[in-house]
Amino acid sequence: MVVPTKVFFTKGVGVHKDRLASFELALRKASIEKYNLVYVSSIFPPNARMVSVEEGIRHFEPGAIAYCVMAKNETNEPNRLISAAIGLALPKEPQEYGYLSEHHAYGETAEKTGDYAEDLAATMLATTLGIEFDINKAWQEREQIYKASGKIIKTTNICQSAQGDRKGLWTTVLAAAVFVVD
Numbered sequence: 001m002v003v004p005t006k007v008f009f010t011k012g013v014g015v016h017k018d019r020l021a022s023f024e025l026a027l028r029k030a031s032i033e034k035y036n037l038v039y040v041s042s043i044f045p046p047n048a049r050m051v052s053v054e055e056g057i058r059h060f061e062p063g064a065i066a067y068c069v070m071a072k073n074e075t076n077e078p079n080r081l082i083s084a085a086i087g088l089a090l091p092k093e094p095q096e097y098g099y100l101s102e103h104h105a106y107g108e109t110a111e112k113t114g115d116y117a118e119d120l121a122a123t124m125l126a127t128t129l130g131i132e133f134d135i136n137k138a139w140q141e142r143e144q145i146y147k148a149s150g151k152i153i154k155t156t157n158i159c160q161s162a163q164g165d166r167k168g169l170w171t172t173v174l175a176a177a178v179f180v181v182d
Contacts, residue, residue, distance in 0.1 A: 004048055085118075103120060
């Protein structure tokens with residue numbers, strides 16, 4: 001059984017005439033282009049701690065398998081607004097698991113996409129912790145309920161947005177939570 005002990009959050013944007021090269025450039029900006037990325041679902045491991053990108057990548061060598069939760073979006077439509085975000089919600093008790101969520105959108109600001117991803121993660125965690133709430137309330141109202149419950153200690157997000165290249169080159173945005181296994 002492999003349970004990560006650390007997680008780092010990163011993001012990037014790439015622009016190129018080729019779709020795949022655009023993605024590669026976004027990975028480079030995020031400092032994760034050298035790894036074989038394996039996408040996993042959305043559980044923040046119990047007792048894991050968040051570390052910086054610099055600290056996280058010290059645990060990898062080129063070609064290593066890196067597990068991650070990734071949100072990605074791309075366009076070759078000039079000036080089209082794209083975004084990708086990872087949301088995080090952590091329980092008060094570090095021995096319990098938290099949630100990560102991914103969201104990608106067209107035409108949304110980074111703030112809106114990030115808030116949505118954060119809301120998704122917090123809502124998933126709230127339902128597992130038995131926190132009662134009205135799903136129809138605005139995120140800011142539910143966020144206060146979640147935190148007032150004393151069961152959720154932290155929510156946050158990382159988001160990358162960009163406008164499609166004005167000449168129609170491929171533009172890719174990504175946000176990722178990368179797991180480190182010691």
